[in-house]
Amino acid sequence: MSKSVNLFTIGFTQKTAQQFFETLTKAGVKLIIDTRLNNVSQLAGFAKRTDLEYFLKQIGEIEYLHRLDLAPTQEMLDEYKKQKGEWSIYEQKFLQLMCDREIEKSVSPELLENCCLLCSEAKPHHCHRRLIAEYLNQHWGNLNIHHL
Template identity: 30%
Template sequence: MRITTISAYETSADQFFGALESWDVDLLLDTRLKNTNQLAGFTKKNDLAYFVPRLLHADYVHDKLFAPAPTKLERYLHGNIDWDNFAAAYREDMREREAIPQFFDRYGKYQSVCLLGTATRQRRSHVEVLQEMLEEAIK
């Protein structure tokens, strides 16, 4: 299984779908807490549920199991904790939820999975940590 990440922000639809196509993604896994407001732009949940199967012939799933805890995410976004502390807290949340084994139970049949997160030029995304955890489990 190949695992990649992509951000819903600071990208055009052409760049976004072009990257997914070049990676031959068969699953776009949306791990965002909030994916229905206008800030999500063309990456709103219902839009991706429509476009991903039609443009990429891939599956789209929104799965909050892999989203960060809202309070920890807010603390990171507002600068109350740094990246390292946020990443450590997210790792611990994933362990407590037993998320990694559940990922493989739910999505183990896919060959190329892209994790959709919310990185920007100014901040990193939890999907970086999730990708590391999943790749460690594959080894």
């Protein structure tokens, strides 16, 4: 069994920039993996891709990586958000998507050490970042998942 890996998750909504960046630096996060499909929206505020990448580096010396293979499809998002779909159906479809994409082969435990999965949802309960973390832990069995 390989050594355990600390993996964090965070959503930026309902947090001030100060809360967001202080939480990441206090946790010792070294890399943010942005799992959003759309990361350039004006609604993202300080978490808009180019701004976020700059702030992370300047404030916490945190690297930034955008991984579209960890994002839901537009169709899935629209079905869940715009058409007010059931979470259980979204969860099932998203987990199947992660399986089809075989993310456990394209992401490594080494990459995830002191890494934080980012999306917009304030809480992890109804968020795909939690599903990614749990999916990878099922495959590898060595993740300590911390929702910030």
